[in-house]
Amino acid sequence: MSAWIDRIVHDFPVDLSHFWIACDPDDLLLDERILLSLRERGFEVLPFEDSIAFRTEYEERYRAAWDRGEDGSAKALILQLNGSDVNVLPWDYIRDGRQVRLGLADLFPKLSYSVIRRIGSEYHEALFAAHNRHGTHPLGESATKDFILTHIFRISPYLLNRPEDFWREVLRLHYRGSGLPDLLADHVSAILSETTLVDLPVAELLSSKSYMVRVVQDAWERFLGQYGVHSSRSSDAEPTEAFSAIAVPFEHPDVRMIVDTMFLEGTLQPVTIKGSPIGIPDWAKVGLISDPNALADLVRDGVTRISGELPSIDSSHRDWGDLARRLGEVIFRFHSLNASLADTVLKQVRQLQHEADERLKAWILNHFADLPSLPAAKAPVMVHHVPRFLALRRNAGEDRIALLVFDGLAMDQWIQIREYLTERVPGFAVEDGACFAWLPTLTSVSRQALFSGLKPREFAGSISTTSQEPLLWERFWQENGLRKPEIYYQKSLKRNAQLTELEDAISHPATKVAGIVVDMVDEIVHGAMLGKRGIAGQISAWCDTGFVEELFLMLARHGYQIYLTADHGNVEAEGIGRLNQGVVSEVRGERVRTYRSDALAESVPEGIDGFRFDIAGLPSDFLPLYAGTRGAFVPKGDQIVAHGGISVEEVIVPFVKITIKRST
Numbered sequence: 001m002s003a004w005i006d007r008i009v010h011d012f013p014v015d016l017s018h019f020w021i022a023c024d025p026d027d028l029l030l031d032e033r034i035l036l037s038l039r040e041r042g043f044e045v046l047p048f049e050d051s052i053a054f055r056t057e058y059e060e061r062y063r064a065a066w067d068r069g070e071d072g073s074a075k076a077l078i079l080q081l082n083g084s085d086v087n088v089l090p091w092d093y094i095r096d097g098r099q100v101r102l103g104l105a106d107l108f109p110k111l112s113y114s115v116i117r118r119i120g121s122e123y124h125e126a127l128f129a130a131h132n133r134h135g136t137h138p139l140g141e142s143a144t145k146d147f148i149l150t151h152i153f154r155i156s157p158y159l160l161n162r163p164e165d166f167w168r169e170v171l172r173l174h175y176r177g178s179g180l181p182d183l184l185a186d187h188v189s190a191i192l193s194e195t196t197l198v199d200l201p202v203a204e205l206l207s208s209k210s211y212m213v214r215v216v217q218d219a220w221e222r223f224l225g226q227y228g229v230h231s232s233r234s235s236d237a238e239p240t241e242a243f244s245a246i247a248v249p250f251e252h253p254d255v256r257m258i259v260d261t262m263f264l265e266g267t268l269q270p271v272t273i274k275g276s277p278i279g280i281p282d283w284a285k286v287g288l289i290s291d292p293n294a295l296a297d298l299v300r301d302g303v304t305r306i307s308g309e310l311p312s313i314d315s316s317h318r319d320w321g322d323l324a325r326r327l328g329e330v331i332f333r334f335h336s337l338n339a340s341l342a343d344t345v346l347k348q349v350r351q352l353q354h355e356a357d358e359r360l361k362a363w364i365l366n367h368f369a370d371l372p373s374l375p376a377a378k379a380p381v382m383v384h385h386v387p388r389f390l391a392l393r394r395n396a397g398e399d400r401i402a403l404l405v406f407d408g409l410a411m412d413q414w415i416q417i418r419e420y421l422t423e424r425v426p427g428f429a430v431e432d433g434a435c436f437a438w439l440p441t442l443t444s445v446s447r448q449a450l451f452s453g454l455k456p457r458e459f460a461g462s463i464s465t466t467s468q469e470p471l472l473w474e475r476f477w478q479e480n481g482l483r484k485p486e487i488y489y490q491k492s493l494k495r496n497a498q499l500t501e502l503e504d505a506i507s508h509p510a511t512k513v514a515g516i517v518v519d520m521v522d523e524i525v526h527g528a529m530l531g532k533r534g535i536a537g538q539i540s541a542w543c544d545t546g547f548v549e550e551l552f553l554m555l556a557r558h559g560y561q562i563y564l565t566a567d568h569g570n571v572e573a574e575g576i577g578r579l580n581q582g583v584v585s586e587v588r589g590e591r592v593r594t595y596r597s598d599a600l601a602e603s604v605p606e607g608i609d610g611f612r613f614d615i616a617g618l619p620s621d622f623l624p625l626y627a628g629t630r631g632a633f634v635p636k637g638d639q640i641v642a643h644g645g646i647s648v649e650e651v652i653v654p655f656v657k658i659t660i661k662r663s664t
Helices: 003-009 033-039 051-067 091-096 121-134 139-153 165-173 182-192 202-207 207-227 232-237 252-264 284-289 292-307 317-336 340-375 383-395 411-423 441-453 456-462 470-480 496-506 522-527 529-546 547-559
Strands: 020-023 043-047 076-081 097-100 401-406 428-431 435-438 487-493 513-518 562-566 571-575 592-595 610-612 625-629 641-642 652-660
Touching: 003 033, 003 121, 020 091, 033 043, 033 340, 043 051, 043 340, 051 076, 051 470, 097 202, 121 139, 165 202, 165 207, 165 252, 202 207, 202 411, 202 610, 207 252, 207 513, 252 317, 284 340, 317 340, 317 411, 317 435, 317 652, 383 411, 383 435, 383 441, 383 470, 383 562, 383 592, 401 441, 411 428, 411 529, 411 547, 411 652, 441 470, 441 625, 470 487, 470 513, 487 522, 496 513, 496 547, 522 610, 529 547, 529 625, 529 641, 547 562, 547 641, 547 652
Parallel strands: 020 076, 020 097, 043 076, 401 513, 401 562, 487 513
Antiparallel strands: 428 652, 435 652, 562 652, 571 641, 592 625, 610 625
């Protein structure tokens, strides 16, 4: 156990009390490593967000058992209060609970609280070690920023005087998945404003990976133009883009090494050309596709690199989100190959998918219970965090918000749509992210959680249907200050003919939030006959109808901030045998079955490759049985595309913010 984790859990002695109240204004307990450590000691942490919901769960899962002398769901429960005033709690909680106070100001006394409270929790552990080792005297705001840059991000802005030094650090940061927090990016920008880098958008490049990728992609295509190589992207580029003249020193060895990796993993897209340009350096050919075999080589090299960097049992949810995006890029490229070339790399891709799924399954069995409680202020960790995150964005000034839920959209399929839009929509930009679907990855479970902002146990009465979604969406926003006429919901959107009616609704001045279900991908998946490769072809044809492009442009025209996500993804699976149980199973999915009692769940015939994984966030009488690995409860050997189970492609879905800069 690290010194940081030990310092936090030290305040909670084992067996001292059943019920604890943690005044935790900085959400220190809501870190997955802290939550896991506490759970291993017999504690569960439950944030106090809604008095009625907390009371229900507290009485049902904990207090009743303790009154009977039993452990219940856990030996002890910690009520996590995001504040310092316990008087907001019911009196019996204050009477019964043992109180503990936690805060960053007390844990980092030599650093500026106004700075460290704006640094992500993922850096607390390293910062605590650096503070204890190198913090010799109290530091002000500016000195605290320099301290964090030096000891956590390994950057000294005072040494970034040359373009090659700056770009090396920018690429290194984003390759490691740790762009600078806005506060620190602005600090570096202010320091560099008096150097030769003054004309660069320093803060944006350091803080936003998507912005950095757009700049580097644009610069790469202009770099190739020096050798007579031109792409469709470069010819269609919007001339008003602020980064259109930014040069990247690709020839520098440190820059070249990271750019090479970005091409291999799909972060940067190589330029397709005909023939072999004269004079182009050999190192630059990784960013070119001069023949179909080159793309197959990129897929093969990407698989090799990702295979050696798969997250482990101790990794964070952020590591898994990064892996899902990298894997999605490779799968997208794999499906772009013609059939004969795809066969040459099929075995490697399938092996990578299998290894990733097995590791994710082991990780989920250890960590999934902690995900629902993680904070959503910076980005949703799970789909039921999405409404709460959007409410925070409205409070931050985003007056009109559109949430597009592409039902059943896997990460590789989002990347396919993203690349289509990037090529055809001028000013199109994406802040890519990822979040976890609810288990089981069924529409009635995960999509309801997404629109309601609730855990599935909180809508137990409708868990087998989606009919209550409009009411749940409306209720959430009314509880967050909107009136009914300001809230819009529409499902089953997929064709151009429906866009006129949608525009009539979203263009109304009163409309502030729009929840829109686009279900074409899910419809394609359920009718798939040729696997995910065939689905990719159908998605391409759907995009060519102009529907997706016009949908985004329409929302942008009417001033909406656009967020896109999915309720679950989809995966190729193989039949392991039918479960012929009649009405015993409540939900009879192809990748999961659910039962209403332990006795029914145990009625599964021997020899079926399935496993149980019960989650506290599900109703107590909703018990899933998952098909093993990439199996499905269909006749043995049948090949299908399905969802409901536990795999990277089903569980980790895109959560992205989309902006479209319009020409002036």
